[in-house]
Amino acid sequence: MYRTHTCGQLRMENVNESVCLSGWVQKVRKLGAMTFVDLRDRYGITQLVVEESAPEEIKANVAKLGREFVIQVKGTVIERASKNNKIPTGDIEIIVNELNVLSESEVPPFTIEDQTDGGDEIRMKYRYLDLRRSCVRKNLELRHRMAQLTRNYLSNLNFIEVETPVLIKSTPEGARDFVVPSRMNQGQFYALPQSPQTFKQLLMVSGFDRYFQIVKCFRDEDLRADRQPEFTQIDCEMSFVEQEDVLEVFEGLISHLFKEVRGVDIPKLEKMTWMDAMEQYGCDKPDLRFGMKIVDLTAVAKGKDFAVFNDAEYIGAICAPKCAGYTRKQLDELTEFVKRSQIGAKGLVYVKYNEDGTFKSSVDKFYTEADLKVWAETCKAEPGDLILILVGPKFKTLPQLCELRLEMGNRLGLRDKDVFKPLWVVDFPLLEWDEETQRFYAMHHPFTSPKPEDIPLMDTDPGKVRANAYDMVINGVEVGGGSIRIHDSALQSKMFDCLGFTHEAAQAQFGFLMGAFKFGAPPHGGIAFGFDRLASMFAGLDSIRDVIAFPKNNSGRDVMIDSPSEISPEQFKELGIQLKMEN
Amino acid sequence: MYRTHTCGQLRMENVNESVCLSGWVQKVRKLGAMTFVDLRDRYGITQLVVEESAPEEIKANVAKLGREFVIQVKGTVIERASKNNKIPTGDIEIIVNELNVLSESEVPPFTIEDQTDGGDEIRMKYRYLDLRRSCVRKNLELRHRMAQLTRNYLSNLNFIEVETPVLIKSTPEGARDFVVPSRMNQGQFYALPQSPQTFKQLLMVSGFDRYFQIVKCFRDEDLRADRQPEFTQIDCEMSFVEQEDVLEVFEGLISHLFKEVRGVDIPKLEKMTWMDAMEQYGCDKPDLRFGMKIVDLTAVAKGKDFAVFNDAEYIGAICAPKCAGYTRKQLDELTEFVKRSQIGAKGLVYVKYNEDGTFKSSVDKFYTEADLKVWAETCKAEPGDLILILVGPKFKTLPQLCELRLEMGNRLGLRDKDVFKPLWVVDFPLLEWDEETQRFYAMHHPFTSPKPEDIPLMDTDPGKVRANAYDMVINGVEVGGGSIRIHDSALQSKMFDCLGFTHEAAQAQFGFLMGAFKFGAPPHGGIAFGFDRLASMFAGLDSIRDVIAFPKNNSGRDVMIDSPSEISPEQFKELGIQLKMEN
Known part of the structure; x- marks a missing residue:
């Protein structure tokens, strides 16, 4: 022993x-x-x-x-x-x-302590040593605990965890599918699932009623800072439900996790429409830890001598409390911030509402104090506040205001990692127009149902159709999303029409699902949570990498095991493939 | 609602x-x-x-x-x-x-009832309808329940479930690896894990102490009746343990499952050495639901005029109770059975020990009643029993006797699916000699530790070295297996020597694991259970397919979604590969 x-x-x-x-x-x-x-x-x-x-x-x-x-x-x-x-x-x-x-042990390449002297790269190469640090191990213990809590919570509600296949079918639209050549069926390929979406819908057709799975999914996409080629979802689906039923169950799950893991009581979640989220927060994942909502100044700020405002489709502002004392340098920093390529605003207008009740703005030559006072009133600004204004096309300017708002939240220390403000964003548009390809794309996926009252708009004004779709957002992060699905073959065909699919293309990709719908499909809907993201948020971390035992780097490489790597000539031969790379 | x-x-x-x-x-x-x-x-x-x-x-x-x-x-x-x-x-x-x-529903292609009129093929094509049958759905409910029980049992014992990567590294020995071409690293491939073996060992090096995972594994092999290209393991590893510690924990898990799922109390598991299992049951996975053990007649049956016996290395028998009345036809059937190509015995000798105490055998002209009586005594046969004898090289004949024993068990109705007889088979050989390639292979895998007292034999007689390896066997099925691992780089090198690996080959394949061992590896060991098999056994089913929601057929195809399938020219181009098939 x-x-x-x-x-x-x-x-x-x-x-x-x-x-x-x-x-x-x-x-x-x-x-x-x-x-x-x-x-x-x-x-x-x-x-x-x-x-x-x-x-x-x-x-x-x-x-x-x-x-x-x-x-x-x-x-x-x-x-x-x-x-x-x-x-x-x-x-x-x-x-x-x-x-x-x-x-025995050789001298480790970095100190195995919470405060380590090892840089990112060396810690990734020796990940097995990095995992010895208790701050890293605790993240994985937390992840385990959250998975256990989730499984028990859902099982107690009669959900069944069903394993769906990992070797599935590549579809023409699956541009980001990882594929797997088959040795037994040479020349043919499996694909790894980007999500078990069609399988969970088939399980509903099978009468499983309540399904969940904590499951690995795969996407071969260019990796931004916080994406991984393989990631984990809490994937769920329910039959005989309307949107409200789904929201209630999964709000319950998340509240349970907050209570058990963080000791936090979460009040009933607010429901915000997508349009309200866009207009008030500039994005579909508002951070509700602080106010500073976006205010539409279009009506009150036009009609003077300032052509930039007069020509703009939209004029929007945020009011940063107690920031009227911002220096020239600070204001210049903000201007630089909004001009950055990812944000891309042309410039920033500011109005200082001084403590003494006077105003000082970057547009003083076009507007009187009385004009600025009207803006301040519209923004519900107090003396001492700073009003920051961006202009342009509405749905281009709103995301810029969103970024500016988050930046001010950071500067003012309003984004406390130990405060959690979840909400539901609902009533997403069903379709998104893509300028480049000149066609509509499904905002969630092609199985999302339109709101019944909006179905007639599918023929006349598809962009206006709202979906029975919902996202759960916490602190500015989308942690989960789902929808009530289409369960009617005719409506599904109409949806494929809107997306510009030919009958053949729809059949080739989703024939088995549409076929299944012909044998009695129940009304159903579901949701999927990004488990890595949820765990990293509960752990108070910035990156999902820290809740993954063996993550890959930004090039999709595992530097510890040095993968991906070359395969042998025998393997190529058995698989019936060869390399053909362009230089 | x-x-x-x-x-x-x-x-x-x-x-x-x-x-x-x-x-x-x-x-x-x-x-x-x-x-x-x-x-x-x-x-x-x-x-x-x-x-x-x-x-x-x-x-x-x-x-x-x-x-x-x-x-x-x-x-x-x-x-x-x-x-x-x-x-x-x-x-x-x-x-x-x-x-x-x-x-609405079209008329389904088969009746959705426990007794259905649908054949295998049509039910696989319309698997979503087959899953509506309550007998099928119940199997998946049972599987879910077993997974939940397993997770809660192990979590309560401080085991942490850690997700290991699915996109890992292909190794030269990984002949049955599925590979995944990388788009971001063109010309290189990931592999899908045949098991998380190296990762769970790294987690032990990381100090995780107790790990488990219910995890999908992948093997691109020719599919026998009851194999699937993707399958699920209950994968476990523990640190600072000896064999006895591991057996105790996982005997506890399996007993818990039997109690909760089947309402059965399992007595403390018998431990049988590999050699005893081979000599008494003819295989390393004995079915203990019935006796009819193999008896070695070599010593008592030689030395008369029967050249076949005299020339044989080994003469083995089983005694089928109350079968002395077997007809010519029945005996011919048994002879045909043992001559089948999978079994490959040359012939079958029988001895009827009649109710009246007389003997009748197929070798009466070589042996007297007194001779046969000695055999009967050696076999502990009673009047009315039938002794069945096979001869040949020992380790070729024993598996034939195993098959014959199981066949007699079936004929006599001794293999009741509602009776469970689990045991541990221990003391496996460390290495297996392969005639074809003229080298030793690891019987379990190259990380299995030899028994300390047998380490000297690694240099002198490697085939005799016993491993700290164990299998759990239930009713003739290996449901799990594992070992205490090597945690010492020097011993691991010696093992690779035994396997005929060059230093470079060992380094290329397992360098990261051997590297990890240099920084303080704890003694550790573990086990993996075949979850599909375990679930199918608990469900009383013959095939693992029936506990898998969307199984593949014998050609590795999913006939419901028609996968694997072709991929597009764009996909080939992005991946930097092309087909090169031989006709």
């Missing part, structure tokens, strides 16, 4: 017990003729003492110990002279009377 | 309530002017009644109903005149006062 206790277990009540511990050497300190060793495992740290009177063999062994050696010790628990109240085992220590080195 | 209750919920205490149900039409029966409809969902079946006095609209609607239509009804619960005690809702029925057709 390698241990009687873990390194996080012993307390005052164990004093005088003979124990056996195993773990990693965190630190060795000599104090006169005594040696102290911090022994670490997943459960904690326990202090070992090798006394001057210890057998020579032990003293020789302890002298050889280095950081990260794996050792087993036997000894007696005693009360510590100087207690360490920072760790749960800090009242005791172990007088060592046997010490075995189970495994 | 689509329903107030499910179709399995209503009882006598609901009589007079107004309810709303939704579900599938299982059956429509007319009785005079009344119509009875069986309405089905996942939870049960409820009888609806449309009375003669019902509104004309309802009567018109009900007249149009066909099997598998999805309908919603409102009505009042009443007590049934003729109760049906076969279903839980059999005491009541619903007088329908509103009926909405939610979705």
Whole structure:
């Protein structure tokens, strides 16, 4: 037996017990003729003492110990002279009377401590050492706990977890599908699922009624900072439901997680329409941790001598509280910020509503104090506030105002990671027009149902059709999204028409699903949560990478195992493929 | 709201309530002017009644109903005149006062009933309809329940479920790896894991201490009747353990599952050495539901005039109780059975130990009654028993005797699916000699540790080295297997030497794992259970296909979605590959 206790277990009540511990050497300190060793495992740290009177063999062994050696010790628990109240085992220590080195360690390439000297790259290469740091391991423990809580919560509500296949079918529209050549069916390929969408809908057709799965999904896309080629979803679907039923169940799940994991009571979630979210926050994932809503000044700011405003489709503002004292330099920084390529505003207009009630703006030559006062009133500004204004086409300017608002939230420290403000965004448009390809695309996916009252608009003004679609948004992050699906073949055909699919294309891609709908499909709907993102938010982290045991880098590489890599000529031959790369 | 209750919920205490149900039409029966409809969902079946006095609209609607239509009804619960005690809702029925057709159905290609008229092929093509049959759905409900029980059991023991990557590295030995071309790293490939073996060992190096994962694994091999290209494992690993620790934990898990799922108390598992299993049952996965152990007659049956026996390395027998009355035809059948190509015995010798104490055998001209009596005593045969004998090289004959024993077990009805006899098979050989390639292969995998006392044999007689490896076997099926791993780089190198790996080959394949071992690896070991097989055994099924929602056929095809399939020229171009098939 390698241990009687873990390194996080012993307390005052164990004093005088003979124990056996195993773990990693965190630190060795000599104090006169005594040696102290911090022994670490997943459960904690326990202090070992090798006394001057210890057998020579032990003293020789302890002298050889280095950081990260794996050792087993036997000894007696005693009360510590100087207690360490920072760790749960800090009242005791172990007088060592046997010490075995189970495994030596070279000097690790970085220190295995919460505050490490290792950079990102080296920590990724030696990820197995990075995972030893308790701050990293705790993220994965939290993730595990959230998965367990989710599974138990949904199982108790009669949801069944069903494993859907990983080797599925590549579809012509699946531009970002990973594909897998088949050896038994040479020349043909499987695809890895971007989501189990069609399978979960088939399960509803099968009468499974309530399905969920915590499941890996795959997307071969250019990786932005916080994407991974393989990611995990909490994927769910329900039958005989309307939108309200789905929202209620999954609001319950998220509230349960907040309560259990963070000890937070989340009030009933606000429902905000997509249009309100856009107009008030400039995006479909508003951060409600702070106000500073966008105000439409179009009506009040036009009609003077300022051509830029008069010619603009839309004039929008935010009011930054207590920022009227911003310096020239600070205002220049904000102007630079909104001009950045990702945001792309042409310029920024500011109005300082000074504490003394006067106004100072960058458009003073076009507007009187009385004009500016009207703006301030429209913005509900108080003396001391700073009004920031952007103009342009409405749906181009709103996202710019969104970015500006978030930046001001950051500057004012209003985006506390320990505050959580979830909401539902509802009534998304069904379709999105793409200028480049001159066609509509499904905003969620082609199975999303239109609101019944908007169905006639599919023929006359498809862009105006609202969907039975919803996103859950927390602190400006979309953590989940879903919809009530179409369950009627005729309506599904109409949808494919709107998307410009030929009958043949629709049949080739989704024939099996449309076929299934012909044998009695129940009304159904569902949702999928991004589990990596949800876990990273609960852990208070910025990146999903930190809640993934073995993540890939921005080029989709696992630098630890050096993958992807070349394959052998035999493998090419068996698969019936060869390379054909363009230089 | 689509329903107030499910179709399995209503009882006598609901009589007079107004309810709303939704579900599938299982059956429509007319009785005079009344119509009875069986309405089905996942939870049960409820009888609806449309009375003669019902509104004309309802009567018109009900007249149009066909099997598998999805309908919603409102009505009042009443007590049934003729109760049906076969279903839980059999005491009541619903007088329908509103009926909405939610979705029509074409006539399904087979009947959606436990006893269906659909053949395998049509049911696979319309798997979403096959899954409506409650006997099929129940298998997946059981699978879900087993997964939940497993996760909660292991979590309660401090195991953490960690998701390991699906896109990993192809290795030169990974002949059966599925590979995935990378778009961002053209010319390079990921591989899908055949198991998370190296990652779970890295997690032990990381100090995770107790890991598990219910995880999809992939193997591109020719599919025998009961294999799937993607399958699910309960994958586990523990640190600071010896073999006994691992066996105890996972015996606990399996006992827990038997208790909860099947209501069966499993006694402490027997441990049988690999050699005993081979000698007594002819294989490393003995079916202990019945005796009929193999008896070695080599010593007692040689030395007479029968050259076949005298020349044989090994003479083995089983004693089939109460089969002395077997007819010529039955004995011929058995002879044919053992001569089948998969078994490949040259012939079968029988000895009837008649009820009257006399003997009749196929070798009467070589052996006296006294000779045969000695055999019978060696076999512990009773009058009325039939002794069946095979001869040949020992380790070729034992598997033949195993097959014969199982066949006799089947014929005698000794392999009851509701009886479970699990055991541990231990002390497997570390290495297996392959005649064809003239080298040793790891019997489990190259990370399995040899028994410490056998390490010297690695240099002198590698084939004799026993491993710290173990399988859990239930009813003749290997449901799980694992080992204590090597955690020492030097011993791991020695192992690679035994396997004939060059240093470079070992480094290229497992360099990251061997590198990790240099930074303090704890002693560790683990196990993986075949979850599909375990679930199918608990469900009393013959095939793992029946516990998989969307299985593939023997050619690795999903005939429902028609996958694998061709991919587009754009996909080939982006991936930098092209076809090169040989005709």
